[in-house]
Amino acid sequence: MFKYFTADTNNQEEYAFAVGRIRNLEKGLLNKDILDRMIKSSDIASALKILMESDLNDYSFDLNNPLDFEDSLNQELLHAYDIIKNISKVSTFNFLYFTFASKYDFHNIKILIKSKYLEQEFSDKLVSPIGTIDVEKLNLAIKEEKYEDIPDSFEFLIKKTCSEYNKLKDPEIIDFVLDKERYIMLFNKIKEVEIIEAEELFLKRFIKINIDLNNIINCIRAKIRGEKKSFTKEFLIPEGDFKAENIVEIYDSPLSSWFEKLIYTDYKDIIELGVNYFQKNNSLMELEKLSDNFILNFLKIGKYITFGIEPLAGFVTAKENDIKNIRIIISGKLNNLSPDKIKERVRDTYV
Amino acid sequence: MITQGIVIAFLGSATAIGLACSGSGIGVGIAGAAGIGVLTEEPEKFGLVLFLQAFPGTQGIYGLLVGFWVLMKTGILGGSPIPITLDQGMQIFFSCIPVGIVGFFSGWYQGKTAAAAIGLAARNPEGIGKAIVMVTMVETYAVFSLLASLLLFNGITL
Numbered sequence: 001m002f003k004y005f006t007a008d009t010n011n012q013e014e015y016a017f018a019v020g021r022i023r024n025l026e027k028g029l030l031n032k033d034i035l036d037r038m039i040k041s042s043d044i045a046s047a048l049k050i051l052m053e054s055d056l057n058d059y060s061f062d063l064n065n066p067l068d069f070e071d072s073l074n075q076e077l078l079h080a081y082d083i084i085k086n087i088s089k090v091s092t093f094n095f096l097y098f099t100f101a102s103k104y105d106f107h108n109i110k111i112l113i114k115s116k117y118l119e120q121e122f123s124d125k126l127v128s129p130i131g132t133i134d135v136e137k138l139n140l141a142i143k144e145e146k147y148e149d150i151p152d153s154f155e156f157l158i159k160k161t162c163s164e165y166n167k168l169k170d171p172e173i174i175d176f177v178l179d180k181e182r183y184i185m186l187f188n189k190i191k192e193v194e195i196i197e198a199e200e201l202f203l204k205r206f207i208k209i210n211i212d213l214n215n216i217i218n219c220i221r222a223k224i225r226g227e228k229k230s231f232t233k234e235f236l237i238p239e240g241d242f243k244a245e246n247i248v249e250i251y252d253s254p255l256s257s258w259f260e261k262l263i264y265t266d267y268k269d270i271i272e273l274g275v276n277y278f279q280k281n282n283s284l285m286e287l288e289k290l291s292d293n294f295i296l297n298f299l300k301i302g303k304y305i306t307f308g309i310e311p312l313a314g315f316v317t318a319k320e321n322d323i324k325n326i327r328i329i330i331s332g333k334l335n336n337l338s339p340d341k342i343k344e345r346v347r348d349t350y351v
Numbered sequence: 352m353i354t355q356g357i358v359i360a361f362l363g364s365a366t367a368i369g370l371a372c373s374g375s376g377i378g379v380g381i382a383g384a385a386g387i388g389v390l391t392e393e394p395e396k397f398g399l400v401l402f403l404q405a406f407p408g409t410q411g412i413y414g415l416l417v418g419f420w421v422l423m424k425t426g427i428l429g430g431s432p433i434p435i436t437l438d439q440g441m442q443i444f445f446s447c448i449p450v451g452i453v454g455f456f457s458g459w460y461q462g463k464t465a466a467a468a469i470g471l472a473a474r475n476p477e478g479i480g481k482a483i484v485m486v487t488m489v490e491t492y493a494v495f496s497l498l499a500s501l502l503l504f505n506g507i508t509l
Contacts, residue, residue: 012381012384012463012466013380013381013384014384016381016382016384016385016388016463016466016469017384017385017387017388018388019385019388019466019470020384020385020386020387020388020389020466020469020470020473021388021389021391021392022388023388023389023469023470023471023473023474024388024389024391024392024393024473024474025392026474027473027474306385306463306466306467306470307463307466
C-alpha cells in the first residue's frame with residue numbers, strides 16, 4: 001500500500017510538470033485559421049510570414065530565400081523532440097520518446113542501407129538528426145560493420161535487413177523488413193518498462209493502430225502493384241488488432257469490396273473513402289490523409305488528461321502533423337495548385 | 352499531571368495537524384510541479400500559478416487550527432495540562448479525525464485539480480475563472496470537515 005502510494009505521488013509530480021509544460025507549448029501549434037490563411041496567401045514567402053507572426057513557436061524563415069524553409073521546420077521538430085527527451089526521467093516517458101524518435105532511427109537505417117547497396121553516397125539532407133542513435137554511428141555500423149557503438153537490438157536488425165536484401169536484391173525489402181522489425185522492437189521494449197496498466201493500454205493501442213494502418217496501406221499498395229498474396233503476407237506486421245490473416249483472407253477480392261468485409265473494424269471508413277478516391281484519381285493521397293487523421297484524432301484524448309503520457313504523445317504527433325501540413329501547403333504553392341486542391345490535402349489539426 | 356486522556360488528546364492534535372498538513376504538502380507539491388512546467392516556458396505567469404498552487408495549502412491550515420485549539424483547551428500549550436479522563440481524551444481524538452483524514456485526501460486531490468487548472472491557465476488564461484470554481488469545489492469538503500471537527504470538539508465537556 002505504502003509502496004503504491006509513494007510511487008503514485010512521485011509520478012503525479014512528474015506528470016504534472018510535464019503536462020504543465022506541454023500545455024504551454026500547445027499554444028504554438030497551428031490551428032485551422034492559420035492553415036487557411038497560409039493556403040489563401042499569394043506566395044510561399046507570405047505563407048511563411050504568417051507562421052512567423054506568432055511568438056508562441058520558434059518558426060523562423062529567411063523570407064528572401066523562402067525555399068530554404070526545410071531547415072527551420074527540422075529545427076522546430078528537433079526542439080519538440082528535445083523537450084520530450086528531457087522532460088522527465090520516468091521510464092514511461094523514456095519509452096514514449098523512444099517510440100517516437102526510433103522512427104527516425106529506422107528511417108536513417110533505411111537510407112544508409114540503401115546507399116550502401118545502391119552504391120550511392122547519402123546526402124545529409126536525407127537523414128534525420130532526431131533519432132536516438134547518432135547517424136555517424138549508424139553509418140559506421142552499416143558501411144564498415146562496426147557495431148560497438150550501437151545497441152545490440154539495432155545490430156541484430158541491421159544484419160537481418162542486409163541478409164533479407166541479399167536474398168532478393170530488391171530495395172523495397174529493406175523498407176518492409178525494417179517497418180516490421182520496428183514494431184516488434186517496440187512490443188519487446190514495452191515489456192521491459194515499468195508502466196501502469198492505463199498507460200500500457202494507451203501505448204499498446206497507439207502502436208496497434210499504427211501497425212493496423214501500416215498493414216492496410218501496405219496491402220492496398222501491394223494489391224495495386226499486383227504482388228502475390230504470399231509475398232504480401234510475409235511482410236505484414238504481427239501484433240496489430242487487425243490480424244494479418246484477416247487481410248490475407250480478403251486479399252484476392254476486388255479492392256472496392258474490402259471495406260464491406262471490414263465493416264466491423266474501426267478502419268472501414270478509411271478503406272472505403274481511400275479506395276474510392278484511388279479509383280477516381282489513381283492516388284493514395286486520401287488513404288494516407290485519413291490514416292494520419294485517424295491517429296491524430298485518437299491522440300486528441302491527450303487534451304483532456306492531466307496525469308499521463310497522452311498529452312506528450314499528442315503534442316509530438318501534433319507537431320509532426322503541423323510540419324507535414326506546412327510542407328503540403330508550401331509544395332502545393334510551389335506546384336501552383338489551387339487553394340482548394342491544397343486544402344484537400346491538408347490534415348486535421350490537433351487544436 | 353500527564354494522564355492517559357492527555358496522551359490520547361495529544362495524539363488527536365498530532366493526527367489533525369499531521370494528516371492535514373501531509374495532504375496539503377502532497378497537493379501543493381503536485382500543483383507546484385505543474386506550475387514549474389508552465390513557468391519553464393512562460394515565467395510571467397508566476398502570479399497566477401502561485402495563486403493556484405496555494406489552494407491545496409488550506410487543508411494544512413485547518414488541521415493546524417483544530418490541533419492548536421485542542422492544545423490550548425487542554426492546557427498542553429501553556430505547559431499545565433488539565434486532568435483529562437481516558438473517555439474525554441478519546442472524544443478529543445475522534446473530534447480531530449474529520450479534519451485529519453478529509454484534509455489529507457482533499458489536499459491531495461485539490462492539488463491534482465489545481466494542476467489541471469494550471470494547465471488550463473497555460474493554454475487558455477481566459478478560462479481560469481471557471482477552473483478556480485472547480486478547484487474550490489474540493490475545498491468545500493475540507494471546510495465541512497473543519498466544521499465537523501470544531502463542532503465535535505466544542506461538544507466535549509472538559
